Amino acid sequence: MILIKGGTVVGPTGPYQADVLVVGEQVSAIFAPDQGPQEGDFETIDATGKYVIPGGVDAHTHMELPFGGTFASDTFDTGTRAAAWGGTTTIIDFAVQRTGEVVQDGLAAWHGKADGNCHVDYAFHMILGGVDDESLKAMDTLVTDEGITSFKLFMAYPGVFYSDDGQILRAMQKARDNGAMIMMHAENGPAIDVLVKQALERGETDPIHHGLTRPEALEAEATSRAIWLAGVAADCPLYIVHLSASKALEQVAAARDLGRNVFAETCPQYLYLTLEDQLGAPGFEGAKWVCSTPLRSKHETHRADLWKGLRSNDLSVVSTDHCPFCFKDQKELGIGDFSKIPNGIGSVEHRVDLLYQGVVDGKLSLGRWVETIATTPARMFGLYPKKGIIAPGSDADIVLYDPAARTRIGVETHHMNMDHSAWEGYEIAGKVDTVISRGRVLVKDGAYHGAKGHGQFVRRGLSDYLI
Ligand code: URP
Ligand code: ZN
Ligand code: ZN
Ligand code: ZN
Numbered sequence: 001m002i003l004i005k006g007g008t009v010v011g012p013t014g015p016y017q018a019d020v021l022v023v024g025e026q027v028s029a030i031f032a033p034d035q036g037p038q039e040g041d042f043e044t045i046d047a048t049g050k051y052v053i054p055g056g057v058d059a060h061t062h063m064e065l066p067f068g069g070t071f072a073s074d075t076f077d078t079g080t081r082a083a084a085w086g087g088t089t090t091i092i093d094f095a096v097q098r099t100g101e102v103v104q105d106g107l108a109a110w111h112g113k114a115d116g117n118c119h120v121d122y123a124f125h126m127i128l129g130g131v132d133d134e135s136l137k138a139m140d141t142l143v144t145d146e147g148i149t150s151f152k153l154f155m156a157y158p159g160v161f162y163s164d165d166g167q168i169l170r171a172m173q174k175a176r177d178n179g180a181m182i183m184m185h186a187e188n189g190p191a192i193d194v195l196v197k198q199a200l201e202r203g204e205t206d207p208i209h210h211g212l213t214r215p216e217a218l219e220a221e222a223t224s225r226a227i228w229l230a231g232v233a234a235d236c237p238l239y240i241v242h243l244s245a246s247k248a249l250e251q252v253a254a255a256r257d258l259g260r261n262v263f264a265e266t267c268p269q270y271l272y273l274t275l276e277d278q279l280g281a282p283g284f285e286g287a288k289w290v291c292s293t294p295l296r297s298k299h300e301t302h303r304a305d306l307w308k309g310l311r312s313n314d315l316s317v318v319s320t321d322h323c324p325f326c327f328k329d330q331k332e333l334g335i336g337d338f339s340k341i342p343n344g345i346g347s348v349e350h351r352v353d354l355l356y357q358g359v360v361d362g363k364l365s366l367g368r369w370v371e372t373i374a375t376t377p378a379r380m381f382g383l384y385p386k387k388g389i390i391a392p393g394s395d396a397d398i399v400l401y402d403p404a405a406r407t408r409i410g411v412e413t414h415h416m417n418m419d420h421s422a423w424e425g426y427e428i429a430g431k432v433d434t435v436i437s438r439g440r441v442l443v444k445d446g447a448y449h450g451a452k453g454h455g456q457f458v459r460r461g462l463s464d465y466l467i
Contacts, residue, residue, distance in 0.1 A: 001028075002439065003036055007047025007400065009390055011054070012375040014367035020052060022396040025438040029392055045444075047400050050433055053370050054390050055089025055120075055397030056352045059377040060241060060265065060319030063093055064113050068342035069333060073324045073417045077452045079348055080119040082415040084442045084450050086349035087432040089397035090378070090387050090458065091322075092123045094152055099130040099160075103138035107146065111457070118455030120437050121397070123383065125150045125183060129160070131167035136174050143178045147459020149382050150181040152241065155222045156189035156292060165229060172233035179462040181237045181381070182230065186222035186248065187214060187293055196339050207286030210338045211275045211294035216302075219293050220247035227255045227262055237466055239380065240264040242321045244293040246305040253314040261466050263380065265317035266306050268354040269345050269422065274298035278422070287331040288420050290341040291321065307363045310372055316465070317380060318355055318372045322348035326419045345422045349414055352399065353407050354423070356430040382461035396439040405431035 002022040009018045009030065019036045021029045029036070063079040065072040074082065076093075083091055095110035097103045107126060114122055126148050128135055142148040153168055154161035163171070168184075175182045195213040204212075223240055230238040240252060243264045255262035269289070275297045278289040289295055296302040309315035323344025325331055334341030347354070355373050358364035364372070378388025385394050407428040411421045435443035442450035 001040070001042035002436070003042050003044045004047050004052055004398065004400070005044055006033070007050050007052035009052045010366050010370045011389060012367050012371040014365065015051070020390060020398065022436070022439050025396060027390055027392055027394050027396050030390070045400070045434060049402070049404060051366070051401040051403060052390065053399050053401055054374040054388050055399050055435065055437060056087050056373045057090045057377040057383065057388050058083060058088045058320050058322065058348055058351060059092045059317055059381055060321045061091045061093045061348055062323040062344065065096070065323055067323070067344065068340060070325065070330050070342055072344060073326050073330065074322070074346065075417070076114040076117040078417040079322065080122065080455055081450065082349040084119045084435055084437065085415045085432070085448070087352035087399040087401065087435055088120065088348060089435065089437045090121045090123070090383065091348070092125055092381055094127045095124040096127045097129050097135060101129070103128070103135050103142070107142065107148070115457065116453050119442065119450045119452055120455045121458050122455055123381070123458045123460050124148050125152055127152045127161060128163065128171060131163050131171045136170060139171070139174050139180060140178050143180050149179070149460050149462050150183055151175065152183040152185065154185040154189070155226065156185050156187040156192065158189045158193055162189050165225070168226070169229050169233060172230055172236040176233050176236040181239050181463050183239045183241050184226045186219060186226050186240050188218040188222045191218050200337065200339065205336050205338055207284065207290055207338050207341060208275065208280040210290045210341065211279045214292060214294045216245040216247050216296065219245045220251055223248040223251040227251055227260070230262065231260070235261050237261040237463060238263070242267050242293050243315065244270040244296055244302065246300065246302050249305055249309050249314060253309070256314055259467055263316045263465070264314070265319045266309070266315050267319055267321045268347055268351055269295060271303055271306055272354065273422065284335055287334055287341045288327060288422055289345060290331070290338070290343055291323070291345045292343045307358065310364060311368065316372070317377045318351060319377065320347045320351050322346055324416055324418045328419055346416045346418045347422060349416055350409055350423055352432060353428045353430060356401065357428055360429045376465065379465045380463055382463055383458060384464060386458070396436055398436040399432060400434035402431045402433040403429070405433065407431045
């Protein structure tokens, strides 16, 4: 038993003073200050001056993802350990069905990578790399038998993960019938491929051209098309991943204003980093920030609009899209050809801290911070109320967050398996102090007490977030 005493508990509706009793793997009770058990067989953790929040739920990670001739550099072991350090106690990773592969085989391969190796709990979405009769049937099986209730499709990456509009519509119709969520990588891949080819023919090979060949219009167009297609599929639930651009956000906001089941996430990189300052860094340095959708221009209103979208709930979730690649030997695959740089940024360890900055800067309330990093992702993807809330009966996934401490982000201190940090030198007001996962203390007093194998696979139900 653990009694977390003297803290400010923060839920999606805001902060309140309370003591939290953990028995075994669950939260047992929440008491008004000092009204809980006074003595007994429990460890007391002093939370005075700290926020007591539900463990973070990162609904978008790619451990060990094969991409661009290499693999994302975090394994489930290293990546979930880094997540724990950063206050994230559940990840939802993407199992992959590659084109031509049987869906269930792709899923089994992902279980093979993750099972027994995770430090925090984990669940899977399924990437459909090929929509056909077989994979449509498999969608039903995954929902009913495997606890996998969301499917990611790609309007980008022709020849790799790409689905055409007919395939997308069929998958959406299936999801409408079985209750699953369609997650969309919304960028017009065929049009992007034309721009990439033309840029390379002009000798434009530096990393910044990754961003310049993926213009906002092609994200907005794909987002709009996905929304229209979901409408044709009788308002199939649609979740736009890694939304980066103002005009894509406008499409989502307009659909939501019509009461549609359309949702979106953004990621910390789009809230802070830019095409010019990071992707456009001198020489090949910008490769560190090659991800898709790309970082957007600082001369436009993207970042301010995304923060506003988080406040208005046009953006419901912040995930990381954690997809790390080392600079040496991995990002370097694209020297002389930006299109060969593996796409992805690693930040599974920093999401809770980076979003707390929004509270410090007056852009988010405390409740909204918790809602976007924990409660809503849990609800959106069928993990609630097991995850995403501190309540009796919920898993005791709890983070003590110290607003008076500071975090300096960088390669010397992070725990991700990366030789650089996209956030090198960032100073954060606030710090993850203590991390508890299903009643087990993983991080306390700057030391790590977790172990691989503690994290369990979680079967998910259907989303309870639909309009
Ligand atoms: O650049 C990215 N986002 N890499 C991961 C794959 C994806 O599309 O989410
Ligand atoms: Zn994507
Ligand atoms: Zn609105
Ligand atoms: Zn992704």
